[in-house]
Structure formats: C-alpha cells, structure tokens
Amino acid sequence: MPEFKEKNIAPGEILAKFALFLETEKGASGNTRLAYGRDIRFYLGKLSEWSVSPAKATPEDIQKYLAWMEDERYSRTSIMRAVASAKAFHRFLLSERMSREDPTALIRFPKTGRALPNVLTGAEVEKLLGGSDAATPLGIRDRAMLEMLYGSGLRVSELTDLKLADVNMKEGWVRVLGKGSKERLVPCGKEALGWLERYLSGVRSGWVRAGRKREEVFLNRRGGKLTRIRVWMIIQEAAKRAGMTKRIGPHVLRHCFATHLLEGGASLRDVQEMLGHASLATTQIYTHVDRKRLTEIYRKFHPRA
Secondary structure: OOOOOOOOOOHHHHHHHHHHHHHHOOOOOHHHHHHHHHHHHHHHHHHHHOOOOHHHOOHHHHHHHHHHHHHOOOOHHHHHHHHHHHHHHHHHHHHOOOOOOOOOOOOOOOOOOOOOOOOOOHHHHHHHHOOOOOOOHHHHHHHHHHHHHHHHOOOHHHHHHOEHHHEEOOOOEEEEEOHHHOEEEEEOOHHHHHHHHHHHHHHHHHHOOOOOOOOEOOEOOOOOEOOHHHHHHHHHHHHHHOOOOOOOOHHHHHHHHHHHHHHOOOOHHHHHHHHOOOOHHHHHHHHHHHHHHHHHHHHHHOOOO
16 A cells, blocks of 8 residues: 655645646646646635645545535536546545545536547557657667557556556567556557567666666656656657657556457457446446447448438
C-alpha cells in the first residue's frame, strides 16, 4: 500500500498539479481542464469554510457539498459536473499519495453521454511514431515508449510504473497493475517489442548509475524514473517534429489502440479486457468508430436497405 503523505500545499499549486494530471493522465481538453479547475477552486473554498482538509474529506462532506448546491438551485448539469470534477480531483489526490481514501467512490450520478474520443488514423499514428529521432539514445527510448502506448493501450501511469519483471519478451506480453490495483496481461506487438529490445539492450543499461538498481523499464538519462509530465512532453515533441497540429497526449494513443482493434474486428469484450475497464459500458464509447463500416455492410446485405 503506498505511503500516505499529507502535504501542506497552497491551493494554487494543487490546482496547477491537478490540471497537469487531467492533461497527462486523462487526456482532458483545455475546456474541461478550465471547467474542472473552476469547480475545484470553488469546492476547496467550501471545504475551507467548513474547516475540512481535502485530503481528509469524507463521503458525508461530499454529500453536504452536493446538498448545498441543490439548496442553492444549481442546475442538474452543474451538479453532475461538480460530481465529475470532485471524482477526478480525489483520484488525483490518491495518485499523488496525498490522501488515503476517495470519498467520492460511492457517489453516483446519471450520465448524459460521453464525448467521442480523439482518435488518429493509422497513417497519423505512423507519422507520430516516426517523430522520434531513432538516431539518438533518447529517440530510441521515446520510440519504444510511443510504440508501447499505442501497441498495448497502456495508461501513462501504467507505462511509467512498468517494471522489468513485468515484461515477457519471449511470449510477447506485459503485466500491468491498473486502476484499483487490478492486474492484467496485455499483448505487445512485434514493433513495440522490437523497439523495446533495442532500448533495453543498447540504451537503458548506460543510464543506470553504478550501485543503483532500478526496476522501472523507462528511465531518464540520469537513471531516474520518468514522470507522467515528461511522457506528455515527449509526445508533444514527437508530434511537433512530425509536423502534426492535432492535440495529442498519452490518452489519445490509448484511444487509438482500442479504436483500431475494433476496426480490425476485435470483440468489445476482448478490448475491455486489454484496456482494463471494469465495465463494458466504459469500452462502448469506442463503438462509434465503426459506424461507417457497419452502414456499408447494412446497405450491402440487408434486403430492405
């Protein structure tokens, strides 16, 4: 169990870190980050009025906050977004080891639909992957990371936490510890394994300092663990070198992984398993991508089409 580290951090610094978490871990848009930031700034203000630390907020505090919003006649949409913001914020606190529990875990709210994920075409993915400079050690590492994100659909935190012992090069899979400490095995493609082997054999060993053993697969050139923020920056740099203008983060490659599998004929259940989604409903957001193909099949084969 990760050690809890209660920290006295100014609200402005917490909000800045939260915004980076939304960008790098969740792939949230700029508008979403702004909206969630406003919600959490207000939420922190109410907790402060009640002399409650966000790290020690309870489910009762969350219910009190939502009841207050209802009493003040906030719209249903605003309340639902407040719940979504609070859930994301408390997951962020957990991920940063700034709290022991998520007080929003049992809070439920009706969903009005989810935005379609930002997905690249196969050609765009190839262009992005080629944005790493494979002539340099850093470029080899970066290409291996991009291939793993796209080839196995890992979350960025799963990538940075990936251990050497979790990689089975011979059988072509990695063991991933996902949300809720749920373990899953995910296949790796030949391209990802090839670049990973090139990085491990020719780059990583030169970065590990003498007398210091590192378990993580992906390191910085000083031999330390990569951060989520750095991975996000690496993707931005690769996209820029590739001449791409689309907004691309680690989560976009995860979206592409799921989308391209479904387009290729994979079942929704299989994709759910590989993504580590607890509910099939979460995976169903990707079914939009094949509507054009399904329409073509319908028009071709249905007698009333």
